[in-house]
Amino acid sequence: MKIAQEQRPHIRKINEHCYEIDVRGLVCPYPQLLVMRVLANLSSDDILEVLVDNPPSARDIPKAVGDSGHRVLDTSRSDASAWRIVIQTERQ
Amino acid sequence: MKLFVDDIERFLGRYSIGRDSNPIDVTGSLHFLRIKVPGGLLTTEQFRGIADLVGRYGRERAEVTDRQDIQMHWIQAEDTLDIFSTMESLGFTTDMCGQGFSGAKYGDVRNIVCCPASGIVKEEILDGRPLLTSLTGHFSGNQDFLDLPRKFKISISGCGADCTRAYINDLSFVAVRMGEDRGFTFLVGGSAGVSLPGPRLAKPTGVFVKPDEAFDVAVATVEIYKDHGNRESKAKARFKWLIETWGVSKYVVALEEKLGWALERYDGPIFERRNAHEGVQPQSQEGSWCVNVPLVGGRLSRREMEAIASLADEYGSGELRLTPTQSIIIPNVKRKAMVLKRLARMGFPLHGSSLRWNCMGCASDFCGKTSSPHAKEVVVDVVNHLESSFSDELLEGAGLRIHVSGCFNDCGAASVADIGLIGKQIREGDEMKQVYNVFLGGCGGPEPSLGRLVEENVPTSELKQWIESLLGNYDKRRKPLESFGEFCRRHATHELKTLTKGAEH
Numbered sequence: 001m002k003i004a005q006e007q008r009p010h011i012r013k014i015n016e017h018c019y020e021i022d023v024r025g026l027v028c029p030y031p032q033l034l035v036m037r038v039l040a041n042l043s044s045d046d047i048l049e050v051l052v053d054n055p056p057s058a059r060d061i062p063k064a065v066g067d068s069g070h071r072v073l074d075t076s077r078s079d080a081s082a083w084r085i086v087i088q089t090e091r092q
Numbered sequence: 093m094k095l096f097v098d099d100i101e102r103f104l105g106r107y108s109i110g111r112d113s114n115p116i117d118v119t120g121s122l123h124f125l126r127i128k129v130p131g132g133l134l135t136t137e138q139f140r141g142i143a144d145l146v147g148r149y150g151r152e153r154a155e156v157t158d159r160q161d162i163q164m165h166w167i168q169a170e171d172t173l174d175i176f177s178t179m180e181s182l183g184f185t186t187d188m189c190g191q192g193f194s195g196a197k198y199g200d201v202r203n204i205v206c207c208p209a210s211g212i213v214k215e216e217i218l219d220g221r222p223l224l225t226s227l228t229g230h231f232s233g234n235q236d237f238l239d240l241p242r243k244f245k246i247s248i249s250g251c252g253a254d255c256t257r258a259y260i261n262d263l264s265f266v267a268v269r270m271g272e273d274r275g276f277t278f279l280v281g282g283s284a285g286v287s288l289p290g291p292r293l294a295k296p297t298g299v300f301v302k303p304d305e306a307f308d309v310a311v312a313t314v315e316i317y318k319d320h321g322n323r324e325s326k327a328k329a330r331f332k333w334l335i336e337t338w339g340v341s342k343y344v345v346a347l348e349e350k351l352g353w354a355l356e357r358y359d360g361p362i363f364e365r366r367n368a369h370e371g372v373q374p375q376s377q378e379g380s381w382c383v384n385v386p387l388v389g390g391r392l393s394r395r396e397m398e399a400i401a402s403l404a405d406e407y408g409s410g411e412l413r414l415t416p417t418q419s420i421i422i423p424n425v426k427r428k429a430m431v432l433k434r435l436a437r438m439g440f441p442l443h444g445s446s447l448r449w450n451c452m453g454c455a456s457d458f459c460g461k462t463s464s465p466h467a468k469e470v471v472v473d474v475v476n477h478l479e480s481s482f483s484d485e486l487l488e489g490a491g492l493r494i495h496v497s498g499c500f501n502d503c504g505a506a507s508v509a510d511i512g513l514i515g516k517q518i519r520e521g522d523e524m525k526q527v528y529n530v531f532l533g534g535c536g537g538p539e540p541s542l543g544r545l546v547e548e549n550v551p552t553s554e555l556k557q558w559i560e561s562l563l564g565n566y567d568k569r570r571k572p573l574e575s576f577g578e579f580c581r582r583h584a585t586h587e588l589k590t591l592t593k594g595a596e597h
Contacts, residue, residue: 011095027108027190027198028123029169033100036170041095056111056192060122060169081194 011038017046024053024082031057032064035087039070044091047073053082061085099173106233107176109167110189112458116517116524117466119458121165125150125172126187127179130228131206131221131248132160132414132421136401139412141182143397149175154397155468156390158257158452158505159203159245160414161187165458185232191243196322196329199240201231201314205247205256208415209368212375212382212423213251218267218274218303220248226307237314241321241329244314245283247416248276253368254536256416259293260284260508262331263313265306266362275302277358278309280343281335284502288325291507292332293540295340300358312350316343366537367491369415370449371442372428381425383408383432385440386448388475389468390418399438407431418452444479445487447494451475452505456498462515463526465552467496467504470513470528477556478563486567490576493535494559496528508534510577511559512543515552526552532562532588533580541581546588558592565591 010022021038023031031052038048052058062072062085071088078084109123127142142162146154149171150164157163167175179185190198206224207213227246231237247256250267258264260283265276278301282294301309320338322328335343348355373382385400392400400420404412408431409424425431432442451474453467460466465473474494478487496513497504506512512531517524527549534543550558566579569591580588 025198026104027188027192028111029109029172030100030104032169033173034095034097037095053194054192055194056113056123059111064169 014049017043018049019046020049020051022051023057024051026057027054028056028060032060035061036064036068039065039068039087039089042089044089046089048087048089050085050087051078051082052085058083058085103173103176103180105188105235105238106185107172107179108186108189109169109172110187111192112165114456114458114460114462116461116463117457119165121167121458123165123167123169124455124458125164125167125175126157126189127162127164127184128186128203128232129160129162129184129414130204131210131224132208132416133206133221134412134414136404136410136412138182138184139397139401141178142184143394143401145175145178146397147394152394154392154394155455156387156392156414156418156420158416158418158503159205160208160416161203162414163455165455187243188238190238194326196241196324196326197239199242199244199329200238201240201244201246204228205245205261205416207249207251207255207368208413208421209255209373209382209423210250212377212380213369214374214376216251216267216376217269218250218276220250220265220267223248223265223276223303223306223310227310230307230311231314237318240314240318241323242287242326244317244331246310249363251368252364254363254366254540255368257505257508257536258282258363259536259540260505261294262317263310264294265310268300268358268360268362270300270358270360273300273302275300276306277301277360277362278306279362280313280340281332283330283332284505284507285330286500286502287330288328288333289336291502291542292336293508293542295335296362297340297344298358299344299355301355308351309347312347315350316346320346361538363536363538366535367446367450367493369421370446372432375423377424379426380423381428383422383425383428383435383442384415384449385420385422385435386442387419387440388448388451389453389471391468396438403431403434417449419449445484445492447475447478447487447492450493451495453496454498454504456515460498460515462498462517463524465526467498467513467515470552470555471496474556474559478559481560482563482567486563489573490563490566492563492576506531506534507542508536508540509543510535510580513555518549528552528555530558533577535577544580544585546585547592562588562592
């Protein structure tokens with residue numbers, strides 16, 4: 001099965017060091033796996049903003065990010081059914 | 093930025109993990125994996141493959157669920173691509189677990205439950221496996237059915253007994269005879285959970301379909317649900333809400349329109365009996381036995397799984413079947429005495445009453461909002477206590493079924509058990525206390541009914557005595573051949589309350 005076009009994780013470059021990934025509509029574990037994969041491709045101190053609407057993923061992503069040494073700068077509701085998680089990458 | 097997603101993409105729509113979360117008793121598990129085993133049918137090679145996953149990723153413990161799945165806990169997201177890859181090679185998928193979303197969306201067709209003795213039970217009306225296989229093949233990973241308003245549950249009973257709890261499925265096929273013909277009638281809109289309009293028994297449609305027509309009926313029904321199910325409110329999104337608001341007649345009209353042909357009426361009986369497949373039974377194949385191993389609560393260690401697989405290889409045909417009462421069948425056994433001896437040595441004795449095969453508990457320690465002892469522990473404790481307090485004859489005659497759910501979501505189907513226990517926490521002073529609401533008289537089969545709430549807030553420590561008193565009074569006051577369920581339904585709620593206040597036996 002292929003990801004439907006509207007479901008494809010949409011990665012957008014906001015500026016030189018800031019990216020956004022939209023994982024709305026995906027069930028666990030995919031949002032977390034995709035976010036960690038993007039983070040592995042960013043440079044130190046880059047910012048990744050995550051849009052997620054799956055409550056378990058909104059719980060899990062900040063934990064997984066923290067466990068990997070990156071920093072969660074902010075987690076907030078982007079609307080009634082979604083969250084925006086702002087992450088700063090950190091390379092050891 | 094280009095992101096490589098092919099290795100993830102291949103699993104989308106067929107594999108997911110669900111949320112484990114108990115804020116009171118923290119287990120350390122964030123996710124469960126629910127492996128769909130259609131009809132509970134699997135080979136020992138597949139079972140060993142799952143046992144290996146259980147050993148590597150699930151802390152050595154598996155659970156047979158009441159929908160014939162195998163569930164594991166402590167699943168780490170970063171391990172899932174390896175797990176999914178192994179599952180794919182074994183031929184399994186998972187539930188899609190979309191109910192974590194806040195809205196009425198991303199529901200899927202859950203593991204299809206089928207009579208666990210299909211094709212081997214004596215005097216079977218119809219073998220449900222062809223329908224099971226065709227429906228599973230159609231719905232599994234089918235993008236057209238991955239965004240239902242909520243989950244959708246289908247069952248198939250071919251043996252004449254209500255071995256699949258047909259009355260709490262969204263769509264239940266039940267094999268019946270009509271004249272010389274054999275086919276299915278079907279029921280719609282059942283559910284044990286509290287989502288609106290509350291627990292409901294599935295309603296008979298009064299329709300008869302030939303075996304090869306049932307597939308189209310199922311697909312059309314799920315399409316009707318997809319198109320007309322409530323998407324405004326998650327609480328009203330289950331199929332039972334649509335059936336409640338439409339009525340069965342309107343559903344049948346919509347079904348006929350979608351099918352393009354007129355359905356045949358059926359007004360005969362639905363089930364011939366309630367229970368089936370407990371213990372050791374001769375099969376329809378001469379000289380073969382069906383050995384149903386009671387797991388009481390459904391938990392198995394990896395080593396137990398491997399030992400059961402070895403028994404099935406050595407004495408059976410390399411096949412196993414998970415039952416909807418959280419047990420496991422070894423079919424096609426030739427030398428049953430040896431199997432029973434080995435099972436007893438493993439800690440699975442098969443003597444005694446049928447109670448061991450007719451009890452269930454949900455996994456409330458992982459997803460509930462209650463504290464220990466949890467549903468599976470309670471069911472083991474109560475069964476052991478009753479077996480040591482009463483004779484096998486009494487328990488057998490009572491035809492007792494005990495289901496325990498950790499919370500009001502009633503995943504343990506307490507509302508259709510003779511004794512149904514639903515846990516909750518209440519405040520007592522500064523402390524929270526674990527208690528159970530007790531429902532009595534629920535049942536499926538020929539005369540289905542939902543259990544009645546008879547007592548609220550029974551402390552866990554008093555449950556065994558409470559049930560023992562009630563059963564003692566049943567022993568003293570029952571009519572000849574009266575089952576425990578019939579006894580409960582004959583008495584008013586206030587009378588049943590009185591009967592829990594002590595009895596000699």
